Amino acid sequence: MNIQEYMQELGKQARTAAKVLARTQSSVKNKALEAIAQQLEQQHDQLLSANAKDLEAGQNLAAALRDRLALNDSRISSMIEGLRQMIALPDPVGEITDLKYQPSGIQVGKMRVPLGVVGIIYESRPNVTADAAGLCLKSGNATILRGGSEAIHSNQAIAQCIQTGLAEVGLPKSLIQVVETTDRAAVGELIRLSKYVDVIIPRGGKGLIDRNTQEANVPVIKHLDGICHTYIDDKADYDKAIAIAYNAKTQRYGTCNTMETLLIEETIAKKILPKLVEKYQEAGVEIRGCQLTYNLLPNIQLATDEDWDTEYLAAILSIKMVKNLDEAMEHIRLHSSQHTDAIITEDWSRARRFLNEVDSSSVMVNTSTRFADGFEYGLGAEIGISTDKFHARGPVGLEGLTSQKYIVLGDGQIRQ
Secondary structure: OOHHHHHHHHHHHHHHHHHHHHOOOHHHHHHHHHHHHHHHHHOHHHHHHHHHHHHHHOOOOOHHHHHHHOOOHHHHHHHHHHHHHHHHOOOOOOOEEEEEEOOOOOEEEEEEEEOOEEEEEEOOOOHHHHHHHHHHHHOOOEEEEEOOHHHHHHHHHHHHHHHHHHHHOOOOHHHEEEOOOOOOHHHHHHOOOOOOOOEEEEEOOHHHHHHHHHHOOOOEOOOOOOOEEEEEOOOOOHHHHHHHHHHHHHOOOOOOOOEEEEEEEOOOHHHHHHHHHHHHHHOOOEEEEOHHHHHHOOOOEEOOHHHHHOOOOOOEEEEEEEOOHHHHHHHHHHHOOOOEEEEEOOOHHHHHHHHHHOOOOEEEEOOOHHHOOOOOOOOOOOOOEEOOOOOOOEEOOOHHHEEEEEEEEOOOOOOO
């Protein structure tokens, strides 16, 4: 069977399985999630062993990619906890809202429904396999998962846990299918399976996103660069500012919600930057600053125009001094990828302006950009973080994997 035939077969099976899932009770879906979680617990050592093979084969990968690829006790526990958090969440499928009587006597409302079949294409992170599988299952969607070739052993090990968990509760294994080939042609086939796939969600580098956007004939929920900013206002609490800005950059480097540019009001820079930059440099972070920052701290590198538009995904940080909130928001408007941006201030009038005027999928006050995450938002993990405005924006959890249809309830009314 060639790649085209193989992907067509996956699509057919997914479409058939989606019909089964559409009539599956929430209690059964929750039992399946728990069965998968238990399998991940039982196969813990096997997951680490499979991941070790991927890490061994990927020794030449960039540091950020290796970080995303790695599984450890904590990340496996997070996958399991994410699945169990989903169990506790209300099932969105079938929820009826806005039911109102019309003058004709009919009632009109909206019902939340699954998207159908979701194709997910992702790089490096094997935890996405479990997160995506769980979210699609709970939201009533069949899914086809295509992970990166660098994580093939990890993804197959997780897939085995998923398949076993589904079988234990009597659900078809084709509800959640992991593409077994590493052939890149599989991606091209998946994004053109419009007969069987209702939406594509890519998670990965800009090249992957661009390819999906340009070549797909299936709707795409995009996740573009994570060029995230933190602005320290002159009304900020200094201790909060230092702790938050340090965490936003150093808690983990290779993630899309990591701060890449620090903006600071120039009148307080002398009081905060020397101490903060010292902490960064002790952690091994390379600092690239604007001319004013360089004048204050000549032991750093001078930033270029390109730096303000770069998602480093590494231990590199750009710093720019600004005159006020307006200049900070203008810099964000010009250079943000509309992922996550934060302000640190004790002035709530300024905080409200920031919330109202910064057009990003997550806008934060007095906290780290690293919280821009479905798990931290209580969504039970996430498929990805959408920087689109339609159909979902921000972390895409259960509700983002559903749509709505109008329902009309009558009792014999006819239109006059």
